[in-house]
Amino acid sequence: MLSDATAASAKPENADLLCNLQYMERYKAHLAGNLPPNLSELTRFFSAPSRLRTLAEILSSRMKGSGKSVLNAGCGPFATELFVPALQDQHIESFDYTSGFLPFYDLFRKDGMIANTNFRIANALTVAYPANSFDLIIIHDVFYETGLPVEVLLDRFRPMLKPGGLLFFDFVNARTERLWRLLGSKQKFQRYDPDAVRKLIAGLGYAILEWRPTYGNSGKAKMVIHKLSEALLRQSNSYAVLIQKHGA
Numbered sequence: 001m002l003s004d005a006t007a008a009s010a011k012p013e014n015a016d017l018l019c020n021l022q023y024m025e026r027y028k029a030h031l032a033g034n035l036p037p038n039l040s041e042l043t044r045f046f047s048a049p050s051r052l053r054t055l056a057e058i059l060s061s062r063m064k065g066s067g068k069s070v071l072n073a074g075c076g077p078f079a080t081e082l083f084v085p086a087l088q089d090q091h092i093e094s095f096d097y098t099s100g101f102l103p104f105y106d107l108f109r110k111d112g113m114i115a116n117t118n119f120r121i122a123n124a125l126t127v128a129y130p131a132n133s134f135d136l137i138i139i140h141d142v143f144y145e146t147g148l149p150v151e152v153l154l155d156r157f158r159p160m161l162k163p164g165g166l167l168f169f170d171f172v173n174a175r176t177e178r179l180w181r182l183l184g185s186k187q188k189f190q191r192y193d194p195d196a197v198r199k200l201i202a203g204l205g206y207a208i209l210e211w212r213p214t215y216g217n218s219g220k221a222k223m224v225i226h227k228l229s230e231a232l233l234r235q236s237n238s239y240a241v242l243i244q245k246h247g248a
Helices: 004-010 021-034 040-046 049-062 079-083 099-110 150-160 174-182 194-203 220-233
Strands: 069-073 091-096 117-121 134-139 161-173 206-213 238-245
Touching: 021 040, 021 079, 021 099, 049 079, 049 161, 049 206, 049 238, 069 150, 099 117, 134 150, 150 161, 150 194, 161 174, 194 206, 194 238
Parallel strands: 069 091, 069 134, 091 117, 134 161
Antiparallel strands: 161 238, 206 238
16 A cells, blocks of 8 residues: 555646546556557657646636536547546537547547547538537647637637637747747747737637636746746746636
8 A cells, every 4th residue: 555655746746636537547558559650759748637737727616517518629639528527527529630539539438438528520720510509618739739820719619609608728928939949949839929819809709717827748847948937028938718708
């Protein structure tokens, strides 16, 4: 039996915010054995509990009850569906344009997981659902992709939200890019100016409910840059945002 100290050290980071963590090792094994070669290096990223921390925190206070309709846009290999507590008793529609994630839908369901989730292969720029379909739309770890502009998707998905419906997204801050470049980062993300994002949100008829700095799945070296960004620029490198469609 593990001692308290050993158990604490073995506990995944932010585990208290998540659920189904007894399934995490099997989840990692499924990823390692079934991700296509071009995605295999992302096993660690997809299975990092810290990646879901802010989403789980925000939804824990904002997504109450059960039986709500949720859309997960760009779902990847279903970590959100598996490990975020507020989503376990909701009805989830998930899609991703990457066909390499399709086998995981069947694998997880055979294990008795994500029974509340439907999945399809689709493109966020063309996928369509009826108006007023969803209580919550999640666009997590998507807007760093250059081909999926925040202004386009926030506009496209707005009609699909019910009046008063919620939309969660995150984005990378354009104001910190120069510092990251100076400190050696070679990652080329799509970045947005926070003031421009706030203006866009208001112009599209949403209200901001939450606006938080995020750190994602950062190693120690990147965390140092995050802290430098906040200390020197008074800016986070990325933000998580929860907005609400007017009409509640």
